[in-house]
Amino acid sequence: MKKVLVVDDSLSVARQLEKIISESGEFTCVGHAKNGAEAIKMNHAEDPDIICMDMNMPGMDGLTALRSLSMLDKEVKVVMVTSLGGVGDKFTEALKLGAKNVISKPFEADDVLKILRDL
Amino acid sequence: MAVKFFGQFLVEKGIVSREALLRAIELQEQKNLKFGEMALAMGYVTPNDIERAHHAQLSRDIKLGDLLVEIGILTLTQLNEVITRQKNNHLYIGEALVLVGAFSNEQLQQHLNEFKADQAPYISERVELPAGIPNPEVWEMAADLTYKMITRILGLPFRAGKCQAVTTVDTNFVMAAMDLSGDQDARFIISVSQGLQKSVAKAILRETSVDNEPQEVLEDTVMEFVNVVCGNIAAKASQAGRIVNINPPITIRPDAGGLAVPAGHTGLCFPILVGDGETMQLVLLIKN
Incomplete structure (x- = not known):
C-alpha cells in the first residue's frame, strides 16, 4: 500500500485528506505536517511515496518546501493541494518545481483519489 | 469545483x-x-x-x-x-x-x-457597491464569488443584504480573516454566529454532527472556508489580469464594541441573511 504524507496548516483539510486516503484502501496516511519545514523532516523519517502539500502555510510555505524536497528526494511524488491552483502562475511554478499535479480546493474525494492513482 | x-x-x-x-x-x-x-x-x-x-x-x-x-x-x-x-x-x-x-x-x-x-x-454577476470604492470590479467579484461559495461549499440558503460602508464592524462568535495584497491591499473577513459555525464545520468536514469537535477544529473550518474563497478570488482576479496575493488565514477577536475600521481604510459590510436568528457577514477593509 502506498504511503502518503499530508502537509497542511489547516486541521480540517488535513482531517479530510487523511479520511479520504485511509478509507480508500489503496493508500495509507503516515502522518500530518503543519508546514514545509515539518514536511521535510517527516519525509526523511517516514519515507512516504506521495506527499499532498498545501501551498499557503505559515512558516515555510509549500513552494519553498517543494523546491527543497525536489533536491533532497528524487523518489517522492509531490501533489500540491491548494486554493491557489487557479492562479496560472502559481500552478505553472508548482509544476516547474517538480509537483506531479495540483488539486484545487475545494476538492472531491474521487478527484483526489484519481490524481493519486495516476501518479 | x-x-x-x-x-x-x-x-x-x-x-x-x-x-x-x-x-x-x-x-x-x-x-x-x-x-x-x-x-x-x-x-x-x-x-x-x-x-x-x-x-x-x-x-x-x-x-x-x-x-x-x-x-x-x-x-x-x-x-x-x-x-x-x-x-x-x-x-x-x-x-x-x-x-x-x-x-x-x-x-x-x-x-x-x-x-x-x-x-x-463562477461567471460573475453584478454586486452593487457604494460609490467611490477603489477598484470596484475586484470587490464586486470578491463578494459575488463569496456568495457562490456559500451556496456550493456550505450549501446554505441565504439572501444577500445591501452592501454598506461602515466605520465599525459588529463582533460575532467567530471572525476569520485573510490579508490580501497585490494590486490593492485589503482584509477579507467572514464572521459567523455560533449556530452557523457548526453549519460551516459540518460542510467543510463533511460530517453530519460536529458536537464532539473541539472549538479549535470548529474555528479552523471557518478559516479554511476563508482560505478557499480567497484563493478562488485570487484565481478569478488573475484571469482579469489583476494580482491578488493571499496569506494564511487568522481569527480575530474584537471586543464587544466591535472592530473599528482602521484609518486610511474603507469598510464594506455585506450582510448574509440566513434566518433562524443566526448572523453572517462578509466584511472588506480596503486600503484607500
Whole structure:
C-alpha cells in the first residue's frame, strides 16, 4: 500500500485528506505536517511515496518546501493541494518545481483519489 | 469545483500530461513577448531605454508602457501599436497544446466546451457597491464569488443584504480573516454566529454532527472556508489580469464594541441573511 504524507496548516483539510486516503484502501496516511519545514523532516523519517502539500502555510510555505524536497528526494511524488491552483502562475511554478499535479480546493474525494492513482 | 485556468483543468482531468503542459507553457513563454520585448522588436525602444524605465519603476507603481510614454520615449500611438501587436500575436495555452501535439484542433474545441461548462457556475454577476470604492470590479467579484461559495461549499440558503460602508464592524462568535495584497491591499473577513459555525464545520468536514469537535477544529473550518474563497478570488482576479496575493488565514477577536475600521481604510459590510436568528457577514477593509 502506498504511503502518503499530508502537509497542511489547516486541521480540517488535513482531517479530510487523511479520511479520504485511509478509507480508500489503496493508500495509507503516515502522518500530518503543519508546514514545509515539518514536511521535510517527516519525509526523511517516514519515507512516504506521495506527499499532498498545501501551498499557503505559515512558516515555510509549500513552494519553498517543494523546491527543497525536489533536491533532497528524487523518489517522492509531490501533489500540491491548494486554493491557489487557479492562479496560472502559481500552478505553472508548482509544476516547474517538480509537483506531479495540483488539486484545487475545494476538492472531491474521487478527484483526489484519481490524481493519486495516476501518479 | 473551483475557479481554474484551462491548463490546470486539462491536467487535473488527465486530458493532457504535466509534461505536455510544461512544453506548451515553454512555447508560450518563447512566443508571447512581454511589453518591453515587443517594443524592442518593433524598433521603438533600445535596451538602454528599457533599463532606464525599469530603474524608474522601482520607486513607482506604474506599467512599463505608461512610463515609457510619460518620459517621452514612446508616443501614445506607439504604445497602442505595441499592445495591439501583443494581443494579435498572443499564443493561447490551448493553441500551444495543439502545436506541441497534445491534441488536435477539433479536440481543443471539445475540451474548451467542457471547460466552459465546468466554470459556468463562477461567471460573475453584478454586486452593487457604494460609490467611490477603489477598484470596484475586484470587490464586486470578491463578494459575488463569496456568495457562490456559500451556496456550493456550505450549501446554505441565504439572501444577500445591501452592501454598506461602515466605520465599525459588529463582533460575532467567530471572525476569520485573510490579508490580501497585490494590486490593492485589503482584509477579507467572514464572521459567523455560533449556530452557523457548526453549519460551516459540518460542510467543510463533511460530517453530519460536529458536537464532539473541539472549538479549535470548529474555528479552523471557518478559516479554511476563508482560505478557499480567497484563493478562488485570487484565481478569478488573475484571469482579469489583476494580482491578488493571499496569506494564511487568522481569527480575530474584537471586543464587544466591535472592530473599528482602521484609518486610511474603507469598510464594506455585506450582510448574509440566513434566518433562524443566526448572523453572517462578509466584511472588506480596503486600503484607500
